[in-house]
Amino acid sequence: MQQIRKIFSATKELKRYYIAIGCFTVFSALLTLLLPAVTGKVIDLFGQGEDFDISKAVFYAAVIFLADILYNIITNVNGYIGDQMGFHVRRILGNKYYEKLMILPQQYFDNEITGKVVNRLERSVGQISDFLSAFSNNFLQFIFSTIFGLVVIGFYSLPVALFLAALYPIYIFMTTRSSGLWMDYQDKINKNNDMAFGRFNEAISQIRAVKSFNQEQRELNYYQSKLAKIISLVRPQSKHWHISDFKRRLVLNVIFFAVFCFIFIQGARGALTAGDAVALILYSNQIRIPIFTISFLVDRTQRVISNSKDYFDVIEKADEERNAQAKNLHVHDGRVEFKNVTFSYDDKTQVLSDLNFTIEPGEKIALVGESGGGKTTITNLLMGFYHPDNGQILVDKQNIADINLPSLRRAVGAVFQTASLFSGTITENISYSKSSYKKKDIVAAAKAANAHQFINKFKKDYDTFIGERGLKLSGGQQQRIAIARAIFKNAPILVLDEATSSLDSKSEILVQAALDKLMENRTTIIIAHRLSTIANVDKILVIDGGRIAEQGSPKQLAKSGGIYSQLLKMQKDGADIEQLKKYDMVG
Structure with missing residues (x-):
């Protein structure tokens, strides 16, 4: 029930809806008690023969008529409130989910498929909203009807009331006992569902690539295989549920058989009038429906518990690290310093090791190095997407660890490859x-x-x-x-994950001219993919093994005989293309 408490806690602003629905449900439940009682009174009237009071019969008919009209009004108003509440539940939970995604660390998105993230929201919030709507429109009605019904039955026959009251713990015990296996199946179904629709979303968003490689059937096969897996899980899940439900209902049928026998015998002995016996049977049937509905309630509850787990797993994840005492960044010149910076991702593989370099105000530097060598990591650290394990990153002598993240990101502009x-x-x-x-x-x-x-x-x-x-x-x-x-x-500081590497010559010239204009009077870090486009930078940093292997102006490094010099020679000779690709160079 912890998940249910979380749901109500997350939607506590809808308290007035819950109270209104509860009040209307109490009224409607009380109205349902009239029909059996009035029916019993009318049947007793039939036994009066010539003394039959027509005015009383008309009065009882009028009571039933008015109760039906009032019940109709209340249930429809209650349904309207429930529908409005369901919409607000989607709004509140959807907003919370989206808001949470906005403040999760970049690392979360690096490890997730976009389609799975989206499908998880739709699946979880949809199930929660449906559950609360059903609970307000149906389940509360059944609960109050049962409670009030048992109280009224107690006035007619205390043994029958106690016997029926004992059914609930028996039925709930039988239902919850069989729910564990059902939940295991549902968790697997949810996992495959997320994988199927995650890939679906990804394939549609990359439809040009799918078509250009003639992989439409491959994507369709993957999607169908996951749906087939879901069906293979639904079959035993459904079989398990319905066999369990048959057993529960069979037990109830036997118990109600005993109840009705008791009522009939009591009526035949004269312990109950004909009207009282009919009223008892009608009340018992009113209670019988909610008992049978418990299985539906438990089914819905299990579904919402299973689906809401994924929702609250996201909601409860740690936010992007933000220092509550953080100050705003004040950029005067745009000087950037990395001091003894060490960084590793979750797998503990060290990407940067004791990295030291300085970018003077307005200076343009290019990062050159092997693919996966840490070039993009450097810019990610500067923009606060990740935090160094050790060391400091300074902007105009201000440690960005002490800086408000939005303030830092306002100071850094970026143009990515895509x-x-x-x-x-x-x-x-x-x-x-x-x-x-x-x-x-x-x-x-x-x-x-x-x-x-x-x-x-x-x-x-x-x-x-x-x-x-x-x-x-x-x-x-x-x-x-x-x-x-x-x-x-x-922004005074600029990050360029070189944007010209995949363009045709004419577009490259136009884009490069625009980039040159953009870089004017800005401290700029370029992740290099073409050696030709970084020939005029102020400094090149060659990253190797997470450290700076060499640094200097293009002219200085061209004569050094080091890595940069070798790359220039390879490019000039048009040889060893794979070696160039190793360094993220496309020519």
Whole structure:
């Protein structure tokens, strides 16, 4: 029940809905008690023969009529409130989940598939919302009807009331005893479901790659295999559940047989009037329905417990480390220092070891090194996506460990190899870093990024919708929008995961010109993929084994006979392409 408590705790702002539903449910449960009692009274009237009182019969009929109308009103109002509550549950839990994702560390996303993250939200929140709606609209009604029904039955026959009351612990015990295996199956079903829809989401988002490699059938086969696995788990799960349910219902049938025999015998002996006997039978049947419904309630409860585990696993994960006493970063010059920085990922493989270097204000440095050697890790550490195991990273002599993360990230602009654009308009993408802006600043950024000319060719120019991840634009256009976004942000420190490596020559020239404009008067770190594009940087750092193997200007390193010099020679000779690829170089 811990998961159920978590659900109600997470939605405690809906307390007024819960109270309203509870009150209306009590009223409707009380109304259901009228029909058996009134029916019993009417049957006793039939036995009066010539003394039959028509006015009483009409009165009882009117009571039933009015009770039905009132019950109809209450149940529909209650249902309306329950539906509204269900929507708010989705809103609250969805917001909490999304908010949590926004403050989880980068490491979480590095180890997760996007589709799984999305499917987990839809599956968990959907089940929780359905459970609360069903609980408010049905289960509460059954609970109160049973309690009130047992009290009324006690007035007619205490043995029958006690006997029926004993059914509940017996039935619940039988149900919970069989639930463990069901839960094991459900956990496996959820896992395969997340894998299936995670891959589904991934394949759709990469549909061009799927089609270009003719792998449509492969993706379909994977998806179908996971669904087939789910079906193979559903069969024994369903079989187990229904066999258990048959056994439970059989026990109840036997017990109710005994109850009805007792009522009939008591009626035949004269201990009960005909009306009282009928009323008892009707009340017993009213209680019988909720008892049978317990299995449905337990089924729903088990489903929500199983599905909400994944939701709360995410909610309860540790947030991105943020120092409560952190200060805002004040960048005056843009000087960056790495002092004795050591870093390793979860697998404890050390990526950076005792790293030391300084980037002077306005200086442009390039990182060169083997793939997986730590180049991207350096920029990730600078932007606060990860934290060093040891050492310090300073910006204008301020340790970023003591700096407010949003403040740090406002000071660092980035252009990645993939443009990372969003569905929306060109204006929305360029202005992404700021909530308020002037159109002239958007245009100025686009002009500086060599993007204004092609934007003006679109019918809606800056209001053009560019599609998911900017897929309606060419690669070069995407990169120029990304550069315009960085120019618009106007951060004093810049990170470039070189954006020209996958472009054609014409696009490369335009993008490189935009990058040159962007780098003016900014402290810049470039992750190099083309040696030709870093020929004019101020300094090159060659990373090898998590350490700086050599550093200096391009001219100095070209003459050193070291790694950079060897790479230049390989590129010039057009030889040993695999060795170049080892260093993330594409030519």
